Amino acid sequence: LELTEGVAVDDPRSAIATMDQLFARGVRMSMDDFGTGYSSLSQLKRFQIYKLKIDQSFVRDLGVDSNDRAIVSAIIRMAQALGIRTTAEGVETAEQLEYLREQGCDEAQGYYFSRPQSAEHITPLLLQRRLAIGG
Numbered sequence: 204l205e206l207t208e209g210v211a212v213d214d215p216r217s218a219i220a221t222m223d224q225l226f227a228r229g230v231r232m233s234m235d236d237f238g239t240g241y242s243s244l245s246q247l248k249r250f251q252i253y254k255l256k257i258d259q260s261f262v263r264d265l266g267v268d269s270n271d272r273a274i275v276s277a278i279i280r281m282a283q284a285l286g287i288r289t290t291a292e293g294v295e296t297a298e299q300l301e302y303l304r305e306q307g308c309d310e311a312q313g314y315y316f317s318r319p320q321s322a323e324h325i326t327p328l329l330l331q332r333r334l335a336i337g338g
């Protein structure tokens with residue numbers, strides 16, 4: 204289940220209670236667009252978050268902006284220290300993907316891999332990729 208920062212930050216106590224209940228039932232949550240809102244790190248440590256999704260606004264200029272590289276690296280390191288997985292959004296180039304791999308980002312999504320697909324086209328695409336990697 205994906206949440207935006209704003210949902211969790213607007214009413215942290217209620218959000219924490221709800222997340223704890225969902226976590227107890229086996230639901231894992233991702234925080235989408237992390238770093239773009241007004242997140243509180245003191246609240247983040249109490250949320251039952253499985254994954255932080257690094258917003259594409261930080262990924263877009265990884266090749267040319269040292270500030271974006273520093274922010275992405277810091278998010279990944281913080282998540283690792285908290286035992287939280289990371290997914291980078293908006294990956295469009297091999298250079299971006301390589302940097303994210305070097306930093307230890309767990310997953311990436313974006314046009315580099317595929318444009319959005321309709322339901323009828325996604326199954327053949329996934330089967331083709333599975334065969335290509337030997338699965």
